Amino acid sequence: MPLDTSTYNLALLRVDGRRWNELRRVHAQIRTQAAADGSSYLEMGHTKVMCVVTGPSEPGPRRGGVAGGGSGGAGAGGAGGKAEVVVGIVIAGFSSVDRKRHGRGDKRTLELASTVANALAASLHTHLFPHSQINVSLHVLSQDGSLLAALINAATLACVDAGIPMTDYVAACTAGSTSTYAANDEGADPLLDLNHQEEQELPGLTVATLGESDRVAVLVCESRVQVSRLEGMLAVGVDGCKQMREILDRVVRDKGRRMIQEGTVEKGVGLDDMDVD
Amino acid sequence: MPITILPPRSSRPINSNNNSRLPQEDASSSEESDSDSGGGVDLDGDVPMRPRQQVRTTFQARPPPRDLASAVVTPGEVITDDPQWMRGHGTYVAPQTTAIVSSVAGTVTRTNKLLSVRPLRARYTPEVGDLVVGRVVEVQARRWRVDVGSTQLAALPLSAINLPGGILRKRTETDELQIRTFFAEGDLVVAEVQQLFGDGGAVLHTRSLKYGKLRNGVFVAVSGMGGGGGVVRSRRQVWTMDAANGGGQVDVVLGVNGYVWISKHVETPEAEATAAGGSITNMEESLSATVYSSQNDRIEVETMREIARLRGVVMALVENGLRVDEEMVIKGYHEAVEMAMVSPEGPDDIYLGGEKGQQLAAALTGA
Numbered sequence: 001m002p003l004d005t006s007t008y009n010l011a012l013l014r015v016d017g018r019r020w021n022e023l024r025r026v027h028a029q030i031r032t033q034a035a036a037d038g039s040s041y042l043e044m045g046h047t048k049v050m051c052v053v054t055g056p057s058e059p060g061p062r063r064g065g066v067a068g069g070g071s072g073g074a075g076a077g078g079a080g081g082k083a084e085v086v087v088g089i090v091i092a093g094f095s096s097v098d099r100k101r102h103g104r105g106d107k108r109t110l111e112l113a114s115t116v117a118n119a120l121a122a123s124l125h126t127h128l129f130p131h132s133q134i135n136v137s138l139h140v141l142s143q144d145g146s147l148l149a150a151l152i153n154a155a156t157l158a159c160v161d162a163g164i165p166m167t168d169y170v171a172a173c174t175a176g177s178t179s180t181y182a183a184n185d186e187g188a189d190p191l192l193d194l195n196h197q198e199e200q201e202l203p204g205l206t207v208a209t210l211g212e213s214d215r216v217a218v219l220v221c222e223s224r225v226q227v228s229r230l231e232g233m234l235a236v237g238v239d240g241c242k243q244m245r246e247i248l249d250r251v252v253r254d255k256g257r258r259m260i261q262e263g264t265v266e267k268g269v270g271l272d273d274m275d276v277d
Numbered sequence: 278m279p280i281t282i283l284p285p286r287s288s289r290p291i292n293s294n295n296n297s298r299l300p301q302e303d304a305s306s307s308e309e310s311d312s313d314s315g316g317g318v319d320l321d322g323d324v325p326m327r328p329r330q331q332v333r334t335t336f337q338a339r340p341p342p343r344d345l346a347s348a349v350v351t352p353g354e355v356i357t358d359d360p361q362w363m364r365g366h367g368t369y370v371a372p373q374t375t376a377i378v379s380s381v382a383g384t385v386t387r388t389n390k391l392l393s394v395r396p397l398r399a400r401y402t403p404e405v406g407d408l409v410v411g412r413v414v415e416v417q418a419r420r421w422r423v424d425v426g427s428t429q430l431a432a433l434p435l436s437a438i439n440l441p442g443g444i445l446r447k448r449t450e451t452d453e454l455q456i457r458t459f460f461a462e463g464d465l466v467v468a469e470v471q472q473l474f475g476d477g478g479a480v481l482h483t484r485s486l487k488y489g490k491l492r493n494g495v496f497v498a499v500s501g502m503g504g505g506g507g508v509v510r511s512r513r514q515v516w517t518m519d520a521a522n523g524g525g526q527v528d529v530v531l532g533v534n535g536y537v538w539i540s541k542h543v544e545t546p547e548a549e550a551t552a553a554g555g556s557i558t559n560m561e562e563s564l565s566a567t568v569y570s571s572q573n574d575r576i577e578v579e580t581m582r583e584i585a586r587l588r589g590v591v592m593a594l595v596e597n598g599l600r601v602d603e604e605m606v607i608k609g610y611h612e613a614v615e616m617a618m619v620s621p622e623g624p625d626d627i628y629l630g631g632e633k634g635q636q637l638a639a640a641l642t643g644a
Contacts, residue, residue: 031398034595034596037398037400038398055400055428056400056428057400057428057429058424058428058429058430081476083428125369125380128477129428129477130476130477131429131476131478132428132429160351160352160381160382161382161397161398162398162399162400163381163382163383163396163397163398163399163400164381164399165352165367165369165380165381166352166353166380166381167352167353167369167380168352168353169351169352169353211352211353212353249351252349252351252382253348253349253351255397256348256349256351256382256383256384256397257348257349259397259598260349260384262598265349265383265384265395265397266384266395267384268348268349268350268383268384268385268386268395269385269386269387
């Protein structure tokens, strides 16, 4: 069913009842897999992603070769003084409405993987782990738009859980515009966090920023859009990333607080109760 | 990264602007008002997108942390911007600032003027003197490569093991050729970290009768140090305990790296030698005979059952987020034995997963 954008101007509500600047419900968990070094589960609306991080560890025997299963690598590998970030993405056949088989060498999946790998490699302190490899395995369970953003957010959370030092969270989200490229509507509003239906019909972009700064780590735009609208979309997207960072941060803090309460982690020290001399 | 040493400043309270907004308030207030304004923001491009003060740099925009003692810090959070502190592990100094920023999620620790963040969970980082359990994964010309759960494989040089036929014997080329007769791929070893490389790699040694090849038991891997329950560095990592239900004596080795070995207790050659009143040469002979053997001794069914029960205790401790050390394992084991007493299956009931594990954990934390 095509998206009816004509009703937006009447109530200023989108197909799923959100306003232009509203994120979908985000639910996230960390430490979902006990055996993994780091793991996370993230839902952005109906987009559901699972992530498992292994490492940093000694690179496996299939070093140097192209890893199968839709993977992308970033970083100088074992040879240089940095850890290599290897991302593998598996898209489940049942994840979208039309049951589709995603082959191993699917170009789209490979591109997603290399985007996630490069974004993570920029934030993670890979120079601390020479001759090693960080393996990020992402599983897409359900797709409803903003897939790349969900993948980046889930991977960030899993890396935090794995205790890999990083500059800051890489939080991502999407932004779009209320009318199509063809409509050439100068007064179109920007939209935050596109769902699948909106993603199909409207111009959109995925943006990821580093922490609370305005530093853009990822910017992907695969649709045609007037350049005059781009700035508004980007501004809304960057703002959404900040909201997303707060959400991710709260998940990590809640988990940490619970662990301190349970006594699995020792309390930290305050800086105030020490004598300054 | 070099540490910048700045001239001391007059003492002023750290976190002096404690009364600034908390991030939670920040989050709620950053959301636009709930009115149906219809998205009428200034997006025409001729006016700034957002109020000026929101476009500050990262490191000023964030409020200083509150009550560090009870809270966790997360990546990107400024711990302090006072230049009197030095940064330790788990932190970095942002370029062109003096702010110390956390790079992991964890709790803040300090050693004099050194601030570091202990992660909630991380891989094992070797330190000199650590007792570790590892598995040999690769045999090279003059050394073994051992998986100790660290970021890299540890090295165990041929020169750092006790060669059979005398501790002080010189290493020969014959030994190099027969390297697999000492340790082969898949063998488990208990060793000590002797030396660290700059890049985090470790060198192990087994030059003590306490160390060497492991047999007669079962291996358990609990997640690395910190969070989710793990092995903590403690005074005693290796002990022998009396098992209940006629299980004889059982050895437990808690590697600092989170690898655990539980085995039937076998009298060490040293003890045997002294018991027999023999000299040091006797000891060496018995050493050569047993230390590099891959053959298990005969283990009674009762001992096996108690070893399995101990393994269940360790797993239950980990699953319920309790620390794994001598005190907890012994207390947990006695608790598990009592739980088995009242069970309809009697002492053969060694299952400690699920609800029984929770029951065990509750008994341990309550006591």
